[in-house]
Amino acid sequence: MTATYEIRLAGHLDDHWAATLGDLDLARLDDGTTTLTGPVVDQARLHGVLARVRDLGASLLTLRLVESPARPPLTRTLRTERLTLRPGTAADAEATWAYRRLDTVAAWLTEHPTDLEAYRSTFTDPERLAATVVVERDGTLVGDLMLRVEDAWAQSEVADRARRRQAELGWVLDPAYTGRGYATEAVRALLAHCFTDLGVRRVVATCFLANTTSWRLMERVGMRREGHAVADSLHRSGQWLDTVTYALLAPSE
Template structure:
């Protein structure tokens, strides 16, 4: 089973550092998560810093949140939710903690410079090499082109396009997309026959 405590933090890339979020990151992440161009796509859009802070420090959420830093400044965040795969009862123990759902948001002031791609590639490497996971997924509204294009840039493959299955806070049902990547695909291995 994946163990984030075994990771040597921060994870560094050429330009970024990725580390587990702490309560001290509330204000820095609120700075961009409150912006319309960001919160239109994310799961929660609290109206106040206080409401956001209470949600941010929820132990289950905080345990799945990593922050992206550039030169010591928080410029985005990543979600890494390790999960069990579906399995038949007789082999369920072998499916415990073998996959993860990924998510991300980036301050718009830092968009267009490849930071999100660099951070998500590092997260994928961490999942497959550091945590030994076998499968990753990510989902978004189909209208969130920046997000699904990022999924494609990092090598994820589209698995599902769902029609009006996702209720947006605007009250409109929107189409959804799900992408995935297997460890052997990421390594360039040929799937077993």
Template sequence: MNTAPTTYAIRVDGHLNDHWSAWLGELDLTRDDDGTTTLTVSVADQAQLHGVLAGLRDIGAVLTELRTTGTPAPICPSVLERPLQTERLTLRPATAADADPTWAFRQLESINEWLTGCPANLEGYRELFSKPARLATTVIVTLGHDPEAPTIGDFMLRREDAWAQLDVADQARDTQAELGWVLDPAFTGHGYATEAVRELLRYCFEDLGVRRVTANCFLGNDTSWRLMERVGMRREVHAVRESLHRSGRWLDTVGYAILEQEWSPA
């Protein structure tokens, strides 16, 4: 008896080039507005599905979601397992209700200049912000410890596999994390971003047990890379005219990292 094929939606971090569609077996490929790529594949059995997933791992793609089409998107657990508190801040997992307060500063040109992008209206932003994979990697930063305290920023914390050769890939799973941050410009100049990043580094190394944390930005975003250096990260990459900015200019980007043995509590 022939088994009807099952169609899966596979979401991975980053925008894959079209040529990977043919390499992976002529999969339908959609680049999403949130910086991810969704691939659609119909398979007759699990062996075929595992072959596609192995191919994605071979090209270094990081899987964020796997589901059969026609089913609701799964609830992705937040990488931040519990709220964290510093002397002046609370860091907590994001919810869909955080879309409106974060839109208030993300739509500002001074902020959006350095972001991958921001939808043109609040409705579109709410839809993007509320995607399970987006919520799972978003950390909301509020001023103070009161539940009604104002939101002053949203940070990104993504746990991921390190690159590894296939025969040792299991040992590289979930061994590193990537950080990103957006702070409301009304609250800059007080050290809040530094305080929040230091706490997330502590969480990554002490609670998640990762061995390496990375971050990157445009070279022109000196506020961001100076923060990376302030918390002890070192510049590993300076890519010259590597990224196309919406202004039409090709801009330099820089990448920073810190290892667990290089980190020390503030």
């Protein structure tokens, strides 16, 4: 996947180095530094550029990801017996804020948003939207899911084969719609999409051990408890809580 990086070097480089460094845009700045900016197709190419910078004897000051193309979390809209799952959009910020700001919901989540505009700006971050799936029942948004496809851990010689083979899921329902099996139905559809359409071979999910409704959902959809970390995560109450990790392999594995 092509991403745009900005490489900042100490000192001023001559123009002809831009081609040597992989046709990046070169700019000499007034503060005495040089930036090289441009698309880098993959991590191997980025490492190649950095190796050439080192060979030049130039000092690398910063490396920054300027733009990462966001791809939608789903390759198509998913329909189940009662629900529709579609990629989240900026227009879903207010509907998700309505339940994510509630104490009972936020108690289990990383963020407890208290200001709509701040929440909107986090929710509409392209990386966040690229991992957000919303769940609708008869056209009403009833919850949202996280689907983050990632590289599985691999040794370097075989890293190519581990790219985008794993996914992490997360879930939140509006409390007005819990207790009816909607999360189970939505997560089952998402698991099937991961395994049949996205080429994912393993799906993981994590929650506080105290969040019984969440890990019971993991067990309902067939995930198995693979890890239990003791007092590893700090809750905003000030308590260090246990977390559990669940996973499921594709039926073909």
